[in-house]
Every structure is written in C-alpha cells, then in structure tokens.
Amino acid sequence: MTTRSTPHDEQIVDQLLLETDTEDAAELRFALLELRSFAAGPPPAPSAKLAALMAPRLVSLDDRRKRKHHRAGLAALAVAMSMGMGSAAVAAADPGFRDKAQETITTLINTVTQPHQGHPVPGRGNGRGNGAQEGAGHAPDNATPARGAPGRSGQENAPSHGPGDVPPGQETRPSTKQGGPPASMPAGGPANTPALPDRQKTENRPPPSSPSAKPRT
Amino acid sequence: MSRGWGMDTITDDLVASSHGDHASLFTAVYTTFSPAVAGYLRAGGVDDPEGVTHDVFLALYPRLKSVRGGAQGLRTLIFSIAHARYVDHHRRRRGTPAPVEYDSDRDHRLTASAEDQALDGSPEANALLMLEELSEDHREVLRLRIIAELSLKEVAVIMKKSPGAVAHLQQRALASLRNQQKAKNGVAS
Structure with missing residues (x-):
C-alpha cells in the first residue's frame, strides 16, 4: 500500500511527531500520512449560491455610492456655472438691455461734454487756430446733436472740413436754426438743410466724417 | 508546524x-x-x-x-x-433515529462494486478504520492538527479547551494509535 504524500504532507506529520517526541515511530508516521490524505483532492463543485457569490462584480455598492455623491457634487457645480453664464448671456443678448446700456452711456457722455458744447463761440470767425483744430478732421464721438442747444453750430454736426477747405470764419458761423440735422443724415443736400445760410449751402461739401471723430473742445 | x-x-x-x-x-x-x-x-x-x-x-x-x-x-x-x-x-x-440502510454485505446476490474495490486498502479507508478506535476528542484533535493544519493553540480555541488540555489529548491520541499499530502488527506477525 502506498500513500500519495507530498513533502509538505510529510513535513506536517513530522512536525507533529517532533512535538510529541514520537518521531521514531515509523508505523505511526505512516498512519498519520494516511490521515493526511483527506486534505488532498480537487475542490468540490460550488453550489449555485456559491457560484453567484464568486461571480465578479464590476462595481461594489460602496464604490457606486461614493461615485454617486461625487457625481452629485459635480452636477451641482455645473448647474451653478451654467446658470451664471446663462444669465450673463441673456443680459448681453437682450435688445432692451443693450438699448438701455447704450442710452445710459450716451447720457453720460452728453452730460460730461455738455458744458463744453453749450457755450456758443460767436467770435471765432477769425480764429485760424480753431479752424485748424476743426479742420484736422475730428468730430464728436456722439454724432447725434443736442437739438435746441444754444450756440451749437450746424457745422459741428456737419462733417468737418480739412484744413483750407473752408474759408476762415465760415465754419465758426453759428447755424440760424437750432438743432441742425443729425450727423447720420447727409448734411450736404440743400433740401435737407433748408434753414442753413446760403454760405453754408455749398455743394462741394465733403462727406460726413466718421463718428469716431474727436469733439471740438 | x-x-x-x-x-x-x-x-x-x-x-x-x-x-x-x-x-x-x-x-x-x-x-x-x-x-x-x-x-x-x-x-x-x-x-x-x-x-x-x-x-x-x-x-x-x-x-x-x-x-x-x-x-x-x-x-x-x-x-x-x-x-x-x-x-x-x-x-x-x-x-x-438512525435509518436502517440496505446492507449489501448481507446480500449474497451481489459482487463487489468498483468503488468498494477502489476504497479497499485506500489511505482514506485505512485512516477511517484507524480513527474508529479512538475517542471523539482524540479524533478531533488529530483531524484539526493533520488535515486542517492548525497549531495547538488554534485547536484549543476551536475545541474550547486549554492548550495544555489539547496537548494532553494529542499525546493520548498518538499513544492510542501507536498501541493500535503495535497490536495490528502483532496480529499480522
């Protein structure tokens, strides 16, 4: 009779015999090796319940719960960011908002520039310096005239002239009609400017200057 | 161990x-x-x-x-x-109550099955015969030490005994086995 004992099996049995001072008993050693044979063999086939527990699961419940909390935090942050960006975009895209903003800016600019534009300059007909300044092609940023403003010349709203285009004193002559045509309108047509003096009704009037021209100080 | x-x-x-x-x-x-x-x-x-x-x-x-x-x-x-x-x-x-099983040894119409022939003289069958001669505690100490590969202290915890008591049981179990082997060899010789 032979036993299929491995070195490890023999090591276990020999250790027990050594502990009990019976290592010299060959028959006892052989009997214990036969008992050790119960530990050998293939694993029994798992039952259905055991097989279900051994099936790999991709995500444990704890991980899923942690990921859910993390995902909720990210979603809250994304919602807050999108709400802020959306409200800013809506405010920028709203025509009423833009009109109000433009009107506010216009009012501010008019308020700031009002004291300089409100003073009439009747005695500037001989001023070469003023003519040179105006002839530099600068025009006020806000081309919309303040209608009825005293001393506001029609030429201020009209396109500026280059140096030497206009005889001295002509550009300084105030308009007889308060509140000349807006700069957006072509001021060169005689029909558009019926109230202008004859000297201002020149057909060779240059095209209107750009709205970005610097206002006369 | x-x-x-x-x-x-x-x-x-x-x-x-x-x-x-x-x-x-x-x-x-x-x-x-x-x-x-x-x-x-x-x-x-x-x-x-x-x-x-x-x-x-x-x-x-x-x-x-x-x-x-x-x-x-x-x-x-x-x-x-x-x-x-x-x-x-x-x-x-x-x-x-233990059910009375069919005893094939008493049925003379049958011959030994392949399983019986395989188990006859197998290490596990010999070990079972050997363990039958021991007391329940002696068997349990040897099973836990040899098959389960547990230490003296671990066996003591499982059997709810002191390590000294388990060591004594282990010593007595091996002595019984040795006597058993000697008796078998004496009868055989």
Whole structure:
C-alpha cells in the first residue's frame, strides 16, 4: 500500500511527531500520512449560491455610492456655472438691455461734454487756430446733436472740413436754426438743410466724417 | 508546524485587501481551502461532506471582511465554522433515529462494486478504520492538527479547551494509535 504524500504532507506529520517526541515511530508516521490524505483532492463543485457569490462584480455598492455623491457634487457645480453664464448671456443678448446700456452711456457722455458744447463761440470767425483744430478732421464721438442747444453750430454736426477747405470764419458761423440735422443724415443736400445760410449751402461739401471723430473742445 | 498549504495563493496581503474585490478573494479562498474542509468533514463521518462544505463557505462569506490575523486567521475561522457544522451534524444525528440502510454485505446476490474495490486498502479507508478506535476528542484533535493544519493553540480555541488540555489529548491520541499499530502488527506477525 502506498500513500500519495507530498513533502509538505510529510513535513506536517513530522512536525507533529517532533512535538510529541514520537518521531521514531515509523508505523505511526505512516498512519498519520494516511490521515493526511483527506486534505488532498480537487475542490468540490460550488453550489449555485456559491457560484453567484464568486461571480465578479464590476462595481461594489460602496464604490457606486461614493461615485454617486461625487457625481452629485459635480452636477451641482455645473448647474451653478451654467446658470451664471446663462444669465450673463441673456443680459448681453437682450435688445432692451443693450438699448438701455447704450442710452445710459450716451447720457453720460452728453452730460460730461455738455458744458463744453453749450457755450456758443460767436467770435471765432477769425480764429485760424480753431479752424485748424476743426479742420484736422475730428468730430464728436456722439454724432447725434443736442437739438435746441444754444450756440451749437450746424457745422459741428456737419462733417468737418480739412484744413483750407473752408474759408476762415465760415465754419465758426453759428447755424440760424437750432438743432441742425443729425450727423447720420447727409448734411450736404440743400433740401435737407433748408434753414442753413446760403454760405453754408455749398455743394462741394465733403462727406460726413466718421463718428469716431474727436469733439471740438 | 509550517504553514505552507494554500499559503502561496492566500497571502496576508490578499486577506487584508479583501475590502476591494470581494468575489475574487472568495473564489481563491474556496479553491484553496475547500478540499481540506471537505476532507475534514469526510474524515469526521459527515453524511454529505460536499453540501456541508458549501454551508461552511456560505457562512464564511459575510465574515470575510472581518478576518483578523491574515491567512492563518482566515484558516482558523474557516475550520472553526467547519467544526461547528460537524458538531451540529452529529448532534442532529444523535437526536434522530438512525435509518436502517440496505446492507449489501448481507446480500449474497451481489459482487463487489468498483468503488468498494477502489476504497479497499485506500489511505482514506485505512485512516477511517484507524480513527474508529479512538475517542471523539482524540479524533478531533488529530483531524484539526493533520488535515486542517492548525497549531495547538488554534485547536484549543476551536475545541474550547486549554492548550495544555489539547496537548494532553494529542499525546493520548498518538499513544492510542501507536498501541493500535503495535497490536495490528502483532496480529499480522
């Protein structure tokens, strides 16, 4: 009779015999090796319940719960960011908002520039310096005239002239009609400017200057 | 006693990391320890050793995360569950009347089956005959020391005895086996 004992099996049995001072008993050693044979063999086939527990699961419940909390935090942050960006975009895209903003800016600019534009300059007909300044092609940023403003010349709203285009004193002559045509309108047509003096009704009037021209100080 | 059986697969680090992939650890534990558990139950005379082995590992599964002591702690836990199942099995069997089975030895119309021929003279059959001569405590100490590969202290914890008492049981069990072998050899000679 032979036993299929491995070195490890023999090591276990020999250790027990050594502990009990019976290592010299060959028959006892052989009997214990036969008992050790119960530990050998293939694993029994798992039952259905055991097989279900051994099936790999991709995500444990704890991980899923942690990921859910993390995902909720990210979603809250994304919602807050999108709400802020959306409200800013809506405010920028709203025509009423833009009109109000433009009107506010216009009012501010008019308020700031009002004291300089409100003073009439009747005695500037001989001023070469003023003519040179105006002839530099600068025009006020806000081309919309303040209608009825005293001393506001029609030429201020009209396109500026280059140096030497206009005889001295002509550009300084105030308009007889308060509140000349807006700069957006072509001021060169005689029909558009019926109230202008004859000297201002020149057909060779240059095209209107750009709205970005610097206002006369 | 060295702890080489199954330790290559089940390491302390693997047991410590059981909080991650629980299914793969459980599979490795079952593959490593189920043969010895089934052998321990078979040597203890349990009627359905494979079914009780399944019960042992089903009871182990929810406790796998709370294992202390690394791989050897896991082994102790597994065989403590197996020992409890073994005790329950024999307690139930004592409480119920033993059914009278068909005894083929008394039926002269039959010849020896292939299984009987294979078991005759096999190491497991010889070991069962050997264990029948011992007391219940002696058998249990030898099963837990030899099949389950547990130390004296671990066996003492499982059997709820002191290590000294288990050492004494172990000594008496080996002495009985030795006398048994001597008597067998004397009769044979």
